[in-house]
Amino acid sequence: MTSTIDLNMVNAYIPGQADVGAETAATISRRDRLLGPAYRLMYERPLHIVKGEGAWLIDSEGRRFLDIYNNVTSLGHCHPRVVEAICRQVATLATNTRYLHDTILELAERLLATVPETELAHLMLTCTGSEANDLAYRMAKVRTGETGIIVTETAYHGFTDAVSQFSPSLGVSVDLGAHVRLVPAPSAYHADGADLADRFTRDVEAAIADLKRHGIKPAMLIVDTVFTSDGVLPGPSGFLAGAVAAIHKAGGLFVADEVQPGFGRTGEHMWGFQRHRLTPDIVTMGKPMGNGQPIAGLLVTNDAVARFGRDSRYFNTFAGNTVSCAAAVAVLDTIEQEKLIAHAATIGDQLRDGIAALADRHEAIGDVRGVGMFVGVELVSNRETREPDRATTSRVVNILRDKGILLSACAKGHNVLKIRPPLVLSSEQVDMVVQGIDEALAEAMSAGAD
Amino acid sequence: MTSTIDLNMVNAYIPGQADVGAETAATISRRDRLLGPAYRLMYERPLHIVKGEGAWLIDSEGRRFLDIYNNVTSLGHCHPRVVEAICRQVATLATNTRYLHDTILELAERLLATVPETELAHLMLTCTGSEANDLAYRMAKVRTGETGIIVTETAYHGFTDAVSQFSPSLGVSVDLGAHVRLVPAPSAYHADGADLADRFTRDVEAAIADLKRHGIKPAMLIVDTVFTSDGVLPGPSGFLAGAVAAIHKAGGLFVADEVQPGFGRTGEHMWGFQRHRLTPDIVTMGKPMGNGQPIAGLLVTNDAVARFGRDSRYFNTFAGNTVSCAAAVAVLDTIEQEKLIAHAATIGDQLRDGIAALADRHEAIGDVRGVGMFVGVELVSNRETREPDRATTSRVVNILRDKGILLSACAKGHNVLKIRPPLVLSSEQVDMVVQGIDEALAEAMSAGAD
Known part of the structure; x- marks a missing residue:
């Protein structure tokens, strides 16, 4: 198994950092052996995906994840x-x-x-x-x-x-x-x-x-x-x-x-x-x-x-x-x-507004920006100095993964949540995302304060 | 329409060289307009293909072409x-x-x-x-x-x-x-x-x-x-x-x-x-x-x-x-x-031997070589000096296209027939290819002698 710690890639899986379970560990080890050291996985605990439908990815244990990171299957999985x-x-x-x-x-x-x-x-x-x-x-x-x-x-x-x-x-x-x-x-x-x-x-x-x-x-x-x-x-x-x-x-x-x-x-x-x-x-x-x-x-x-x-x-x-x-x-x-450009505008606004409203109770939210179905949420350790908070960003990404919501991060400081859902995301799914980010930020800050 | 004469690409379509018919000319013109000047077509009279099955490609008029050039669909089209x-x-x-x-x-x-x-x-x-x-x-x-x-x-x-x-x-x-x-x-x-x-x-x-x-x-x-x-x-x-x-x-x-x-x-x-x-x-x-x-x-x-x-x-x-x-x-x-490696050996031998036997009556065949389902036929204007015969090679390729057999050419001298059929080619199809090359060489030499 590779022991590389990847300081360059945002949200890379780092071996040994979290308990991934015996079955996942075995699959990762097999993969490292077969695909070699240049490949990376995402999340502290990588996902083993077997099926996609609409905005959802489903893992080998039948667990469903709302995929708001995938701008490839932009019409939803398996349209x-x-x-x-x-x-x-x-x-x-x-x-x-x-x-x-x-x-x-x-x-x-x-x-x-x-x-x-x-x-x-x-x-x-x-x-x-x-x-x-x-x-x-x-x-x-x-x-x-x-x-x-x-x-x-x-x-x-x-x-x-x-x-x-x-x-x-x-x-x-x-x-x-x-x-x-x-x-x-x-x-x-x-x-x-x-x-x-x-x-x-x-x-x-x-x-x-x-x-x-x-x-x-x-x-x-x-x-x-x-x-x-x-x-x-x-x-x-x-x-x-x-x-x-x-x-x-x-x-x-x-x-x-x-x-x-x-x-x-x-x-x-x-x-x-x-x-x-x-x-x-x-x-x-x-x-x-x-x-x-x-x-x-x-x-x-x-x-x-x-x-x-x-x-x-x-x-x-x-x-x-x-x-x-x-x-x-x-x-x-x-x-x-499906009039997806207009849909991206409407739902994108709802998503951005919903996240922006969380800034009232989460000091870590420095900026919420984007256009249409592309949203960036910049997390900072200090709103005055706008100091990037990479650690909180990583925690939020991984807490959300555990809650069943998939996104990632970007930017020079690795401190911007990168959200690019399928264009077919529904209003109800936006509510799930906003609530998930709300809870994840609360958990991340409380974990960070430990 | 592009007027480029491509001296570098073997078997490129060259506008104006042959009468392609009004419908094909219109499609080529539309294509030049939409895809621009960097794209090339093959053959003096390009093919408009709509369907593939096994070793066959079928054009918009229902004409069938034996495709012995395509090492992409190596198992046959639409396996x-x-x-x-x-x-x-x-x-x-x-x-x-x-x-x-x-x-x-x-x-x-x-x-x-x-x-x-x-x-x-x-x-x-x-x-x-x-x-x-x-x-x-x-x-x-x-x-x-x-x-x-x-x-x-x-x-x-x-x-x-x-x-x-x-x-x-x-x-x-x-x-x-x-x-x-x-x-x-x-x-x-x-x-x-x-x-x-x-x-x-x-x-x-x-x-x-x-x-x-x-x-x-x-x-x-x-x-x-x-x-x-x-x-x-x-x-x-x-x-x-x-x-x-x-x-x-x-x-x-x-x-x-x-x-x-x-x-x-x-x-x-x-x-x-x-x-x-x-x-x-x-x-x-x-x-x-x-x-x-x-x-x-x-x-x-x-x-x-x-x-x-x-x-x-x-x-x-x-x-x-x-x-x-x-x-x-x-x-x-x-x-x-389908045991295709063994099949490629057997059928490849039949193909190479069949073409090699044509050398007795076609002076242009300088060399027939290859391995398995990959055959090269080098055409020369003089067997002693081994002078490349690019013109005959081009004629043979285009005569074969008109006979319903698709192959192309390669090499520095543009004088080697490049034959790479699907691995599923049958013995009967080999006979068609050998007969086609025999006829095409005869026609090409007689045209060249005009």
């Missing part, structure tokens, strides 16, 4: 429409993009119709968000002839060799590229009243200047448009415009990483960047795109892809396969027919 | 066992590796049982072969502290930013890394009687020396163990041992890229490297692993992964998901229960 689409297509044809096929074209038309006001003109498909960001970087390099990259200080964009070099949230043991610059996350809570837009623009300009001082010009600024791993920081509508203008002025592209906020999660639009009234050169997407089926992709302007397309053909055996495309079309159908 | 496994699992649970789940452990046990004689100890999962090779390189860098890479001159290992830099078959417009060295493909046909093992070993040693002369030490030698894109060059059993010893002596890892030869295609073993009685430090796999479902992965020694595992946790949202793992287990079941 019948997606299951049906996959089963129909997998029994008919599973093949690649070197043949003509209608479903990929339907998917492209549908996705491009979500951005009619922009110059985004083409869909390209990958299997993972990491591949999408990796391909975005390849295209940005070809388009600009440059290599520099600007990201936020706790950004996560993926795990390929290139992308891990601009994913600082992987921790200090994973080297950043010499061509990568970090800018502070745009946190209103920690801005001391400064104008967030001005500050972020200046930070990006300074990063561009620093790259240039080292003989490197920028290929791209890439941001998750709700800054998930930085602590869920949607920020005011429009505040990104200055930074985007700055990167464009310096000759670089702006890449909107919509892997987390995309597909209606913000409750306002299909994509997070649409809050900012700007056109990215490239939009990357992933997680909820197939409600669990591996599919991800990019929307690109003609300008961003033209030279890459001419010189460097793109083929990915599994990407754009007929089955994954059928799943993605079913996801779009469901978002539309 | 009922895999369809059933996917449909059962997708309706039950589709989730990730941060929870405990039994199927991924079963998959790991089954795959590790295929290499009992080696030190390969752990399975890691990705979604694509490119991701597997990208992760192999990340681990090789961490393990060795070095960056150098040696590959063959027309190798293809994938499309990520890092992997495209060591995939010379992508063409001259995609830059190789400064840390990458190419060695000649180990072709017995072009060896002029030289010892293939000695020559390949010396070439790898020279590449190591050249890297060192430039201040770079090798992290890895990576080869497709049947050298697919180099022209299908399985070579004599054991000939790789010297090159592997050389890279180990220089401190680098040996990575066996089994994306093409893996899962029994060689008709001898589960993996291509097993022909050579050696243990890779890392084995990468992909294409046929889920019979079309996106899943790929790596087998790694404890030594190769230990430090990476400690410092750089690995998580990939979709990789190792329960549905893809269920598909992969069904693939292993099917290979075993």
Whole structure:
């Protein structure tokens, strides 16, 4: 069994920290032996899941957990429409993009119709968000002839060799590229009243200047448009415009990483960047795109892809396969027919308001923020100094797990509860979540005071 | 519509070269508009496929094509066992590796049982072969502290930013890394009687020396163990041992890229490297692993992964998901229960012998080679000089397509027919293929003589 203590990963299982029971211990040991030392589990006492339905995950003992952390199965686990689409297509044809096929074209038309006001003109498909960001970087390099990259200080964009070099949230043991610059996350809570837009623009300009001082010009600024791993920081509508203008002025592209906020999660639009009234050169997407089926992709302007397309053909055996495309079309159908964007707004407000109201009796709640079905709850040991309270955050996450509610944490200080329920979460389920957080905070503080 | 003429990609559709008919032209035009300029189609007249069954693909007009090019759906299109496994699992649970789940452990046990004689100890999962090779390189860098890479001159290992830099078959417009060295493909046909093992070993040693002369030490030698894109060059059993010893002596890892030869295609073993009685430090796999479902992965020694595992946790949202793992287990079941490795040997021999017999009446056939269900047919304009005949090869591929048989070409000279049928190909289907190639060669030569 690995004895690694992972100081970098939020909410990682740490062997020996809690009694997990004999059966779970045996499974973990078997897993360590079979999958090796690079894999991690979540929670002090990892879950052995056997079934999913709607917002629920069910473990091997039949216990039900409300899954408000999973923005992959964003329509709920095993959504019948997606299951049906996959089963129909997998029994008919599973093949690649070197043949003509209608479903990929339907998917492209549908996705491009979500951005009619922009110059985004083409869909390209990958299997993972990491591949999408990796391909975005390849295209940005070809388009600009440059290599520099600007990201936020706790950004996560993926795990390929290139992308891990601009994913600082992987921790200090994973080297950043010499061509990568970090800018502070745009946190209103920690801005001391400064104008967030001005500050972020200046930070990006300074990063561009620093790259240039080292003989490197920028290929791209890439941001998750709700800054998930930085602590869920949607920020005011429009505040990104200055930074985007700055990167464009310096000759670089702006890449909107919509892997987390995309597909209606913000409750306002299909994509997070649409809050900012700007056109990215490239939009990357992933997680909820197939409600669990591996599919991800990019929307690109003609300008961003033209030279890459001419010189460097793109083929990915599994990407754009007929089955994954059928799943993605079913996801779009469901978002539309179940009116999930509007639902995400309403239920998201209820969730945020409910948690915000807990601040009256829980001093640890420093900030409650978010947009739509994406909520961040920043826990602090002192509301004046806004000191991150990592220990309480970890306790709250694990107490909630024991109460049957699954979420996790994020941010540089590991002190922000990260809540991203399936878009189908009901009002009653919101009440369960709010009550659970209320009780967990009370228990965590009393445990912390021991 | 793109007007690119792709000189780098073998068997690419080139707009305007042939009359494709109004309906296909309209679909291609719609596709170019929606997917942009980086996508390519195959054949002079691209196929619009709507259904697959067994070894057959069926187009939108109901025409049936014998698919002997598809080593993804290696059990045949829409194999009922895999369809059933996917449909059962997708309706039950589709989730990730941060929870405990039994199927991924079963998959790991089954795959590790295929290499009992080696030190390969752990399975890691990705979604694509490119991701597997990208992760192999990340681990090789961490393990060795070095960056150098040696590959063959027309190798293809994938499309990520890092992997495209060591995939010379992508063409001259995609830059190789400064840390990458190419060695000649180990072709017995072009060896002029030289010892293939000695020559390949010396070439790898020279590449190591050249890297060192430039201040770079090798992290890895990576080869497709049947050298697919180099022209299908399985070579004599054991000939790789010297090159592997050389890279180990220089401190680098040996990575066996089994994306093409893996899962029994060689008709001898589960993996291509097993022909050579050696243990890779890392084995990468992909294409046929889920019979079309996106899943790929790596087998790694404890030594190769230990430090990476400690410092750089690995998580990939979709990789190792329960549905893809269920598909992969069904693939292993099917290979075993339908005795497909033995079948690949028998039918592969029949296929190779049948094509080899055609050499008596077709001067263009310079060499017929392969192992199991992987056959390369090298076409030359002169048997003495062994001059590659790219034009005839292209004609043969497209004539066969018109006859209802799908294959493609490969190698530096674009002059090797690449034949990799589903492992379930029948003896009667082999007869169809041999007869088709016979007729196509006759037509191609008569057209070429016009």
